[in-house]
Amino acid sequence: MAVSMYIGTRNKDLTATASEAILKGICPDGGLYIPNEIPKMDCSKEALLDMDYQELAYQVLKLYLDFTEEELRSCIASAYDEKFDTKEIVPLVKKGDVWYLELFHGKTLAFKDMALSILPYLMKTAAKKQGLDKKIVILTATSGDTGKAALEGFADVEGIEIMVFFPEHGVSPVQKLQMTTQEGKNVFVAGIEGNFDDAQSAVKTIFTDKAFAAELEEKGYCFSSANSINIGRLVPQIVYYYWAYIQAVKQGGIAWGDALDFTVPTGNFGDILAGWYAAQMGLPVGKLVCASNDNKVLYDFFRTGVYDRNRAFHVTVSPSMDILISSNLERLLCHMAGQAATQTQMQALKEQGTYTIDITEKRIVGEFATEAETFTAIQEVYRKTGYVMDTHTAVAYAAYQKYQKETNTQTPMVIVSTASPYKFTKDVMTALDSSCAEQDAFQLMKALERVSGVKIPNVVAGLAKKTILHKDVCKKENIQAFVRAHLQ
Ligand SMILES: *Cc1c(COP(=O)(O)O)cnc(C)c1O
Numbered sequence: 358m359a360v361s362m363y364i365g366t367r368n369k370d371l372t373a374t375a376s377e378a379i380l381k382g383i384c385p386d387g388g389l390y391i392p393n394e395i396p397k398m399d400c401s402k403e404a405l406l407d408m409d410y411q412e413l414a415y416q417v418l419k420l421y422l423d424f425t426e427e428e429l430r431s432c433i434a435s436a437y438d439e440k441f442d443t444k445e446i447v448p449l450v451k452k453g454d455v456w457y458l459e460l461f462h463g464k465t466l467a468f469k470d471m472a473l474s475i476l477p478y479l480m481k482t483a484a485k486k487q488g489l490d491k492k493i494v495i496l497t498a499t500s501g502d503t504g505k506a507a508l509e510g511f512a513d514v515e516g517i518e519i520m521v522f523f524p525e526h527g528v529s530p531v532q533k534l535q536m537t538t539q540e541g542k543n544v545f546v547a548g549i550e551g552n553f554d555d556a557q558s559a560v561k562t563i564f565t566d567k568a569f570a571a572e573l574e575e576k577g578y579c580f581s582s583a584n585s586i587n588i589g590r591l592v593p594q595i596v597y598y599y600w601a602y603i604q605a606v607k608q609g610g611i612a613w614g615d616a617l618d619f620t621v622p623t624g625n626f627g628d629i630l631a632g633w634y635a636a637q638m639g640l641p642v643g644k645l646v647c648a649s650n651d652n653k654v655l656y657d658f659f660r661t662g663v664y665d666r667n668r669a670f671h672v673t674v675s676p677s678m679d680i681l682i683s684s685n686l687e688r689l690l691c692h693m694a695g696q697a698a699t700q701t702q703m704q705a706l707k708e709q710g711t712y713t714i715d716i717t718e719k720r721i722v723g724e725f726a727t728e729a730e731t732f733t734a735i736q737e738v739y740r741k742t743g744y745v746m747d748t749h750t751a752v753a754y755a756a757y758q759k760y761q762k763e764t765n766t767q768t769p770m771v772i773v774s775t776a777s778p779y780k781f782t783k784d785v786m787t788a789l790d791s792s793c794a795e796q797d798a799f800q801l802m803k804a805l806e807r808v809s810g811v812k813i814p815n816v817v818a819g820l821a822k823k824t825i826l827h828k829d830v831c832k833k834e835n836i837q838a839f840v841r842a843h844l845q
Pocket of ligand 1: 467503585623626627678
């Protein structure tokens with residue numbers, strides 16, 4: 358049975374169809390939309406084993422969206438095509454004792470492409486279904502990867518404007534270049550003086566500012582979000598957990614029905630939450646190891662039940678995980694404890710920066726890796742297997758090693774690999790060879806090509822020659838003014 362309705366995490370009476378939820382992005386009270394009931398997968402093992410990525414995506418998405426078969430298949434065909442540099446879309450590769458689920462074969466070399474290649478099509482279809490007569494303004498806060506993936510997905514899409522805010526001093530040089538060189542008539546990009554949490558809070562405030570919404574509505578605009586607070590981001594991510602499981606069976610690594618564990622490098626809790634949804638749908642997921650970097654607010658939470666953002670913010674070599682307010686955790690809380698408790702906890706988070714709960718969900722295990730452990734993981738995996746991981750994947754690998762030591766588990770493990778090492782060449786190459794620290798981004802790419810044997814992807818090879826088109830830097834308190842100024 359497909360999802361009949363989406364409801365708010367802070368108020369279950371705030372209901373929406375899937376199309377409405379995708380267009381709104383966030384509930385009017387600042388809560389997030391969740392399915393009122395998580396659907397069960399209704400395909401047989403034989404059917405699943407026979408599917409390509411596109412067909413599997415259809416079988417999963419149809420359970421969550423109020424789209425016709427024709428609409429949905431058209432969105433999927435437009436999203437998962439030659440933009441990806443491999444026909445299988447998401448390779449599952451075994452190196453040493455573990456599998457790596459390579460989610461970085463899309464246009465921007467990070468897992469965000471998995472959802473952001475399809476979100477523009479979902480949004481356009483939803484707008485058509487709703488008879489929306491306004492221009493959609495996508496406001497996006499990014500820790501580095503969402504921004505570029507959203508820009509690629511939405512650039513020059515008719516009826517949509519896309520605005521991206523990234524932490525001016527908190528992204529890698531390649532990430533920054535990818536965003537500031539973005540072409541397109543409808544794109545606005547600005548650095549902000551602040552970190553990701555500042556950007557995300559400012560954007561969330563704009564979403565819930567009724568007066569500002571009314572002012573823009575008069576000018577013919579409405580807001581939506583490309584962040585993982587939008588269910589249109591979350592749902593396409595469920596697909597690759599099924600895909601990983603099916604490939605592991607096909608490769609003979611597990612028998613159908615056996616448990617499979619996943620370690621997920623986590624920031625805003627969107628990726629891992631999709632894995633949790635897959636488990637609720639009936640996929641035999643064992644444990645989901647939630648891997649954090651030094652910003653280990655989630656590690657502490659899953660160990661103690663105390664969420665506490667009152668702590669120093671660390672800028673790490675895995676910037677896409679430098680987050681202290683993991684938005685999607687709110688969805689898990691609501692599934693565990695209901696709307697009333699979630700409302701109270703989110704209020705406490707806002708006012709005191711902390712809340713405490715009794716964690717009833719035992720499938721998720723918190724682990725974390727320090728910067729030193731992350732570098733060691735890159736070296737060790739390379740030395741043992743010749744495989745070069747990016748820094749985020751390395752956090753996951755180091756977390757997996759700790760988990761393995763603690764539990765002695767025999768369950769096979771998938772490391773969710775969220776970015777290509779070509780996005781983080783400096784830190785990856787410095788881990789492998791400290792003499793690389795002095796080289797520029799493009800010398801580093803050549804060095805990485807030599808050691809990894811993986812060709813420099815076209816999308817980053819060309820960056821050096823591109824013109825920087827976006828130079829704005831704004832203070833976090835001026836984001837609203839920036840938005841207003843650019844929508845005249
Ligand atoms: C966004 C991102 C993450 C974190 O994913 P969440 O869904 O925010 O938890 C991890 N690694 C990379 C490379 C990312 O871009």
